[in-house]
Amino acid sequence: MKVGIVCYPTYGGSGVVATELGMALARQGHQVHFITYREPVRLEGFHENVFYHEVSALDYPLFQYQPYESALASKMVDVVKFERLDLLHVHYAIPHASAALMAKSILREQGISIPFITTLHGTDITLVGRDPSYRPVVEYSLNHSDGITSVSKHLKDETLINFKLRREIEVIPNFIDFSRFKKTNKEHFKKAISPNGEKIIMHVSNFRKVKRVEDVVLMFDKVLPKIPSKLLLVGDGPERINTEMLCRELGNCEHVRFLGKQDAIEDLLAIADLFVLPSEQESFGLAALEAMACEVPVISSNAGGIPEINIQGETGFLSNVGDVDDMARNAIYILEDETRLKQFKKNAFAQAKRFDIVNILPVYEAYYRQVLEVSEPVVI
Numbered sequence: 001m002k003v004g005i006v007c008y009p010t011y012g013g014s015g016v017v018a019t020e021l022g023m024a025l026a027r028q029g030h031q032v033h034f035i036t037y038r039e040p041v042r043l044e045g046f047h048e049n050v051f052y053h054e055v056s057a058l059d060y061p062l063f064q065y066q067p068y069e070s071a072l073a074s075k076m077v078d079v080v081k082f083e084r085l086d087l088l089h090v091h092y093a094i095p096h097a098s099a100a101l102m103a104k105s106i107l108r109e110q111g112i113s114i115p116f117i118t119t120l121h122g123t124d125i126t127l128v129g130r131d132p133s134y135r136p137v138v139e140y141s142l143n144h145s146d147g148i149t150s151v152s153k154h155l156k157d158e159t160l161i162n163f164k165l166r167r168e169i170e171v172i173p174n175f176i177d178f179s180r181f182k183k184t185n186k187e188h189f190k191k192a193i194s195p196n197g198e199k200i201i202m203h204v205s206n207f208r209k210v211k212r213v214e215d216v217v218l219m220f221d222k223v224l225p226k227i228p229s230k231l232l233l234v235g236d237g238p239e240r241i242n243t244e245m246l247c248r249e250l251g252n253c254e255h256v257r258f259l260g261k262q263d264a265i266e267d268l269l270a271i272a273d274l275f276v277l278p279s280e281q282e283s284f285g286l287a288a289l290e291a292m293a294c295e296v297p298v299i300s301s302n303a304g305g306i307p308e309i310n311i312q313g314e315t316g317f318l319s320n321v322g323d324v325d326d327m328a329r330n331a332i333y334i335l336e337d338e339t340r341l342k343q344f345k346k347n348a349f350a351q352a353k354r355f356d357i358v359n360i361l362p363v364y365e366a367y368y369r370q371v372l373e374v375s376e377p378v379v380i
Contacts, residue, residue: 002083003086005021005090007036009040016286023042039054056071068095070099074103076100085114087368097142103116113375116147118142118148120159122304125159126158138163142165143165149170150170151171154283155305156171173308173360180266182266182293183295186267200230200272200274207237211278217247221252227336231256234265235260236261269290273335274297274299275287275296275299277300278322279304282303285304288306297316297348298317299334301318302321311351314347317333
């Protein structure tokens with residue numbers, strides 16, 4: 001198949017999943033065309049069967065905001081026509097689904113039929129998509145998609161509650177590429193972070209309010225007197241300054257490292273003993289799954305789709321949003337006993353294997369074929 005993948009090229013989960021999926025499809029012999037405004041962060045180096053098409057919006061003084069959606073639709077039309085694509089797969093509904101629908105309408109008038117699948121990732125439905133500024137367009141675009149998938153059952157349920165959809169939603173979970181995310185020996189690196197054998201606690205996010213990064217610091221402050229440990233905070237965003245100020249107020253800065261945005265997350269996870277994800281809302285919790293693939297148990301909130309991957313008392317623990325006392329108790333329970341910690345690590349890895357891309361990729365391929373079978377053939 002020749003598949004066009006439309007996504008955000010940033011560090012967010014939707015862009016990561018779209019890029020990893022595209023590269024996996026390419027390894028299976030499919031031809032994959034990424035269509036976005038910048039090369040995706042995980043699309044590194046040359047990959048056979050992978051092509052990148054940059055979307056450029058006109059910088060015209062009349063426009064306060066560049067009309068990216070129109071430029072994206074035009075680029076989709078161009079790529080579909082001249083690369084003879086079979087299918088478009090757009091990740092994150094806004095504005096990708098409406099742009100795909102516009103491109104499909106334009107191409108239909110030229111005698112070309114191109115089906116498109118929309119994958120829902122979270123805030124495109126639970127936050128931004130529900131805003132009155134976008135809701136009618138999102139709902140219309142989803143109802144005119146040739147297929148819809150969501151990354152968790154929770155997100156599917158939320159979508160059906162908040163939007164009047166006539167189309168079925170297929171749940172296809174996020175996945176892990178174990179050729180990249182796996183436990184490796186980084187003891188030299190670990191000794192540099194924890195020279196006296198301190199446990200390493202880690203959090204990765206975009207430091208938005210919904211991630212509740214301050215809860216990580218508050219939890220760590222309760223763990224520190226019981227368990228000698230270090231906290232690694234990976235990522236950057238609007239809440240970083242507040243989090244830094246909180247560390248200073250608590251007086252634990254010497255045990256906390258802000259590492260900023262990192263590409264090789266797997267190298268950091270290789271030295272972690274515990275991963276913390278206290279988010280107020282998560283459609284899936286990909287960061288937690290990546291940690292589990294590297295044999296790191298998870299302390300998380302019980303929000304959104306996280307309970308679908310983090311199993312209470314087996315791969316880690318779930319707490320109510322904001323309950324830092326409970327998160328601290330659970331963290332201490334896992335870290336205070338080495339035998340117990342090893343079992344949690346083993347369980348985390350076993351759970352992550354269920355989401356191996358080797359298992360999930362055939363599900364996507366089958367869904368692609370299903371959509372193509374009921375769609376009109378492409379005529380060029």
